[in-house]
Amino acid sequence: MPRLAWLIGPALVAGVAYLDPGNVASNMTAGAVYGYLLVWVVVLGNVMAWLIQYLSAKLGIVTGRSLPETLGGRIRNPWARRAYWLQAELVAMATDIAEVIGGAVALNLLFGLPLLWGGAITGTVSIVLLLIQSRRGPRMFEFVVIGLLAVIAIGFTFGVLVAPPDAAGVIEGLVPRFEGAGSVLLAASILGATIMPHAIYAHSALARDRFAPAGAGTAAGTGASRPSPQPSDLAELRGIPTSRLLRATRWDVSIAMIIAGTVNLCILLLAAANLAGVPGTDSLEGAYAALYAGLGPAVATLFAVGLLASGLASTSVGAYAGAEIMHGLLRVRVPLLARRLVTLIPALVILAAGFDPTLALVLSQVVLSFGIPFALIPLVALTSKREVLGRFRNRAVTTAAGVAASVFLIALNATLLWLVFTGA
Template sequence: MTEQTTQNHSATPRTALLLGPAFVAAIAYVDPGNVAANITAGAKYGYLLVWVLVAANIVAVMIQYQSAKLGVVTGRTLPQTLGSALPGRRTRLAFWAQAELVAAATDLAEIIGGAIALKLLFGLPLPLGGLIVGVVSMILLATADGRRQRQFETIIVGLLAVIVIGFLTGLVVNPPDVGGLLNGMIPRLQGSETVLLAASMLGATVMPHAVYMHSSLVIDRHGIDNDPGRIRTLLRATRYDVIIALAIAGTVNVALLVLAATSLYGRAGTDSIEGAHAAVSDALGPVVAALFAIGLLASGIASTSVGSYAGGAIMSGLLRRRIPMLVRRAITMIPALVVLLIGVEPTMALVVSQAVLSLGIPFALIPLRRFTADPKRMGEFADSWPLRWGSLAAAVVIVALNLVLIGLTISGALS
């Protein structure tokens, strides 16, 4: 047992002092991919897809709690548990490969988003902006070790506050139509493009790397303890942590879509973040537009750091190998810089990356619900039947949506 764990066990702190890991995980839910998917959805279809974000956030609360609970109860991360459960090295390698692909898609969105923000704020070329975001994230990752976990969490929470202010200001200046917002809560789609957007929004909201990572975050923060009383205390704190953090992230996501539906709907050129920024400036003024860009920059820097943290946890758990975090950061930023250098349209790259994330969700969700429902593994803390059925329903809907997305993608490629 670590010294930190012993200290926490001997003096049970107030619940508020145990909060933090979910706020780090929540950064994954407000990354630049969310901005692209939600702005595109609101600008093109108004309030139509608000229900997707609300449903996705409810699913996210459930899944993140299950991931954190696995770490608290068993003292093992989800990737470690998978690494032990999967048969054979080849199977572990294949599973790791798809998880790393998901992490790469995440990194693509985050660096591109930060680069766009620097271009909007300072006129920097996208490749240079991407490089700056990568370097700044390296500096931030230097605080992401077990001895300075609280420091890392504090920085991330500060960046989350910047994101919230940057993305909510527009709604204060131009409040939404309440009737339209309520109408957007009725589940429906309109054509194949809304399916792609819904999958992108789902992938941007329920993020696989955050599911893998949360079990690692709680262990790094709280240590490992087998005392049932201590576990109950941590699980109670974890519920508050997840609900509060993801309520904030969910509010930001809905605000982005509603901002676009309220201020950008029907405007030409709003199918890109740069166009949306210009439209925001035109409709709401340069101050709101600048705050929007600052929020986007904070989102890119924070989320790319969290993504690298998640990638390290995935590799360590599945392959039992660990490479220095800064080396990983240097390697994983290369694909995003290549995309920026060859001139791929950045907003479309963001939307597509979020669809790729959606394809990776079942690989994290299905094993997770199996592990947390297993009394042999979880003991008295195994999932209750409402959580089991709720996570099963989420898995079925996500897999079905992914199958439709794949079919539409293949059909579009052949036509």
């Protein structure tokens, strides 16, 4: 029987989506503008993310199919399936915008490269990482991405160790509250960056690919159109009990979310403790300059290195998710290079047009927040069905928690729309 550690990995790769440049921009802006006010949003988002990512991985492991594949087989109307694909594809493109722009900003801060060139380099590196995944297999891809995850964690937590936050402010920030429409916008942005729709789609595929047994007919091979085997069949083909895989997955998701939650919280606390009220620090460039002036070149450089690793790792996971979305819902495959070049266009256009990169990052996370219900509601519904997961279907309390998370996120987005359009 394989050791537990060997089974860990997919959640750490999917967890990179929780540490993308959009997270950095949203959390830095929240800390710089509102201090410790939105600490509770980061904590709540991470708790909900644990449940959501576990359900996504469970679907992939038990059924041998990703969420897009499962939905593609269940949505019979071709126009409805295309409409669903379109919103999911727009979400994936919003993710790409955040990740490519973040990598471009990091290269500009570190080496003075023009943003457009930095975006092109970030996109090129993501293609290399995807080629590693397709040619060397999921395990090698995991090793590379987890290495980048370590760089991200060091880069974004070092500053908090050098300049610790105010403990009383952190505790006060755990009390849920808002201060005007701007704080609601940032809360939606933080949640969109924390609970990312493309991570929900990707994690089910990553878990499927990692534990796909021969003959299971997953999309990793050429037999994706074959009927999905029953959970008992998959367990027999793998030679590993499904219950053992799910137990390992809970550890995998827990480790990934602890890392992601700690780093996200550190980003907000670093800004709240050192950048609150400092002019210009609501942008990545301004935050870097303030960190350089206030805490020294080591903290500022590590921050920029973390941002670069974040962009490089998360854009490859985002591209992987986009390819899975297209294949699962439209049942077509586009050559990797062609698809990656197309999805890079919006980010490169924004960089070429001179649009404020930090504002683009924050707004992209709001777009992601609106895409969450379209991924989350089907996920909760599917994982609660006996016909889909058999005896591994959700317990009643798990389904209730998933429904509560969905209702909260939809209510937050509705409140955001009301505040923005009424000027309240």
